[in-house]
Amino acid sequence: MNWLYLVGILIFLFGLMFSIALHEIGHLVPAKLFGVKVTQYMVGFGSTAWSRRRGETEYGIKWIPFGGYIRMIGMLPPRPGDDPNKVRSTSTGPFQGLIESAREAAQEEVRPGDEDRVFYRKKWWQKVIIMSGGPAMNFVLAFVFFSILLVGIGLPTWAPVVSPETNTCVIPISEQRATCTSTDKPTPAAQAGMKPGDRMVSFDGQKIGSWDDATHLIRSHGPGPVKLGIVRDGKPMTLDVTLIAQDRPNLEDPKKIDKNVGFLGVLPTEVMEKQSLGQVVGYMGELTARVAGSLINLPEKMVGVWHAAFSGEQRDPEGPVGVVGAGRMGGEILASDLSSEKKIAIFVNLLAGFNLAIGMFNLIPLLPLDGGHIAGGLWEGIKRAFAKIMRRPEPAYVDIAKVLPLTYVIAIAMMIMAGLLVYADIVNPLTLTG
Numbered sequence: 001m002n003w004l005y006l007v008g009i010l011i012f013l014f015g016l017m018f019s020i021a022l023h024e025i026g027h028l029v030p031a032k033l034f035g036v037k038v039t040q041y042m043v044g045f046g047s048t049a050w051s052r053r054r055g056e057t058e059y060g061i062k063w064i065p066f067g068g069y070i071r072m073i074g075m076l077p078p079r080p081g082d083d084p085n086k087v088r089s090t091s092t093g094p095f096q097g098l099i100e101s102a103r104e105a106a107q108e109e110v111r112p113g114d115e116d117r118v119f120y121r122k123k124w125w126q127k128v129i130i131m132s133g134g135p136a137m138n139f140v141l142a143f144v145f146f147s148i149l150l151v152g153i154g155l156p157t158w159a160p161v162v163s164p165e166t167n168t169c170v171i172p173i174s175e176q177r178a179t180c181t182s183t184d185k186p187t188p189a190a191q192a193g194m195k196p197g198d199r200m201v202s203f204d205g206q207k208i209g210s211w212d213d214a215t216h217l218i219r220s221h222g223p224g225p226v227k228l229g230i231v232r233d234g235k236p237m238t239l240d241v242t243l244i245a246q247d248r249p250n251l252e253d254p255k256k257i258d259k260n261v262g263f264l265g266v267l268p269t270e271v272m273e274k275q276s277l278g279q280v281v282g283y284m285g286e287l288t289a290r291v292a293g294s295l296i297n298l299p300e301k302m303v304g305v306w307h308a309a310f311s312g313e314q315r316d317p318e319g320p321v322g323v324v325g326a327g328r329m330g331g332e333i334l335a336s337d338l339s340s341e342k343k344i345a346i347f348v349n350l351l352a353g354f355n356l357a358i359g360m361f362n363l364i365p366l367l368p369l370d371g372g373h374i375a376g377g378l379w380e381g382i383k384r385a386f387a388k389i390m391r392r393p394e395p396a397y398v399d400i401a402k403v404l405p406l407t408y409v410i411a412i413a414m415m416i417m418a419g420l421l422v423y424a425d426i427v428n429p430l431t432l433t434g
Helices: 003-033 093-110 122-152 189-191 213-221 279-294 300-310 323-335 339-364 370-391 400-427
Strands: 040-053 057-072 155-159 199-203 224-233 233-248 257-263 270-275
Touching: 003 040, 003 057, 003 122, 003 323, 003 339, 040 370, 122 279, 122 339, 122 370, 155 213, 199 213, 199 233, 213 233, 224 270, 270 339, 279 300, 279 339, 323 339, 323 400, 370 400
Parallel strands: none
Antiparallel strands: 040 057, 155 270, 199 224, 224 233, 233 257
């Protein structure tokens, strides 16, 4: 295996751990600000690789780098009517027993003097802020990474600059070849003396700002003479070019053919075009909508992953990918023949997209995700506001323990999905090269 491939995987895992660490800091900081006792801050799962206690909190790293958590005391309230300082009798029934066991485990962490430092006793808006902090940190990271990508590096785009790969002959679209023969006629660009590196800036007096501008102007003109403004080695000049008519693929649907459109005979050059911060917001907005659509269709997408894993069907490029698959992509990026600039750009884009997806996934209003706790806090706020308006007694804290059976079902489903993704990413992985 190429050593660069392994380094790429390790770099991605480091970026993932960094993102997870900051996600948990997004929970940790507001929890401590609001007086919640936090006993653990851990990055990773499984056995502890390293830890150190600072004050009342143990900070550490675990061996499995696929998640993290902070442990806040008193996540679940005691049973209504019970004294939280007294032992409760065990309930019968599988679901009720499950709920009461979870309550007891939550109360065991509460020591004398900690009664006002439990999570469930905090104001509803404080709970929402604490549980929103993790996803919010992922969104901040996604914005930072996308800003580095778009503003610092740029997005790949086709520039109206003659590529060195441009053919100097006219090859009919019906002939599936890329090399010239002795019987081929020279292109209008070759006849006019255009060279690789020439930047097209005007077409019969009309400004050319992009490759799309150049393409539409050339095609719509049809055959005939034009004045083509170019910049060569920093010097502006004008070339007399006589376009010819050719059949070319439709710009919107390449399967269709446009008959007798204007033809110059040049290929564009791919460049990294830097964007503004405002464009970062628009870019993230578009991706957010796409990720939201993917989350809505996640069950259907997972069916596709199942077929890809066990039936050998092709993986959906827009489908979910797990940590293993993303790590393999990191290795593929670094081991590729791409330029260093493009490798960095794809790596940054991968980490940005992962943070955006993690943040949105955690906002799904189901426990054990952050969104489930956020929903509980918001519901508590609504209940208290309604009681205040109606001059009723203040309602009890929202008891999320009541939905624990559903929570465990969802957690098991999530583990099955994660296992399926790991298996699919091993036997039938998504690759950047298709």
